[in-house]
Amino acid sequence: MRRRCMLLAAGAAGAAALAGPLAGGAAAASPSGPLVDHRTVTALNGAQHVDLSSWAGAVAPLTTGTILATFRTTSHNAAMTLISASDPAVPSSDLTLALQGGALQFSVRQQGGVLVDFTTRTRYDDGRQHTVAVTVDSTGTRLHAGGRAVFDTAERPFFGSVSGLTALTLGANLDSDHRTGEWFFTGTIERAAVWNRVLDPAELVEQCPLPVVADHGRISTILNSDTPATWVFTGDSITHGALHTNGWRSYPEHWTERVRWELGKPENRDFVVDSGVSGATSADLVSFFDERVTAFSPKVVSIMIGTNDIAASGLGLEQYRANLVSLVRSVRALPGSPLPVLQAPNPVDPARWPGRTGLSAYARVMGEVAARQEAVFVDHHDDWLTGNGGQVPLSLLDDGPHPNERGHHRIALKMIRDLQIFDTGSRVCALSIP
Secondary structure (H helix, E strand, O other): OOOOOEEEEOOOHHHOEEEOOOOOOEOOOOOOOOOEEEOOOEEEEOOEEEEOHHHHHHHOOOOOEEEEEEEEEOOOOOEEEEEEEEOOOOOOOEEEEEEEOOEEEEEEEEOOEEEEEEEEEEEOOOOOOEEEEEEEEOOEEEEEEOOEEEEEEOOOOOHHHOOOOOEEEEOOEEEOOEEEEEOOOEEEEEEEEEEOOOOOHHHHHHOOOOOOOHHHHHHHHHHHOOOOOEEEEEEOHHHHOOOOOOOOOOHHHHHHHHHHHHOOOHHHOOEEEEOOOOOOOHHHHHHOHHHHOHHHOOOEEEEEOOOOHHHOOOOOHHHHHHHHHHHHHHHHHOOOOOEEEEEOOOOOOOOOOHHHOOHHHHHHHHHHHHHHHOOEEEOHHHHHHHOOOOOOOHHHEOOOOOEOHHHHHHHHHHHHHHOOOOOOOOHHHHOOOO
């Protein structure tokens, strides 16, 4: 018998169906395959949900397994459900994978009692495609994004921890107090699946249309963890941030405010060190690596360099490439295997600094090194140009090569977005510089 899923409207009499069977909405189960696999791309407008309750009986007994969803948001609603299993006859008995203020949330409740409620600091309501997952086994619960673990805990309630699960829905949660739904999703849910086993790391990556590099997941874990971490920003005068910010914050200082204060980590014990030195080249970073990086026992090392390399004798593209590879490997070789983040230098004013207009090649080489070394790459060069019709945005520059206060904020925002801690309610993210 063919299973069916229905798109339902909130508030309609008897939850009248807006759409009939969604063709291709389910894949046949195999011994190792998912028990539920909804693959129909479904656009939801914040007042609808998809009924998958014919599968509720299959998932209700599970005490271990995997839940996965691929989606894109089109709003910043405070609470948006991806997939929920519930007892619609009583209040607040459910298992829910959702977005809470854009952050990934996994909660399990039994008749109002909260068994678990985890929310990441990293956010996923940016309109881009994301694949998130929850895995629960005898060791605990892990949340994943882009195929990589981003949060873990020893607690492990799952479907089987909630009695009376008869409703399984995409895009909303149902209970006796909200019979037509609550916490509606706005955007597109492209896939939802449940397995009765924990997918291994390689399998989780395979399920993601757009997997992220492993280092991205490890940085997300650092951001989501309450364990203190030290972040080192090294580079040249742009990282140094002196003079050209005109009294405003530099991009490492914006990052400091976002991570040390706004994310609400306990006791604000993440530390941010700026070891940028005006005039530095990639060769200088290699030579003085111990004093500019090693000395601070970092967990994450941001490297923005190249603006001076292009003008330095003997530092062509291939030597620049070799120096970047050396820096990445040196970071990884430190105790605790810190994570390198390569940040491309911003473009310069071609009229005032014609000798440095070739920075696009240095940004390209940095991207190639990041890809081959499987490091996180934040491409400010491309971001500035594509955000200004292919032209250098002179309003972001002070004297030509150096970003001004607006340029530093733009650099910080790009890093914040790429590492998925952008929040419209953040003072750093919402800052307007005249």
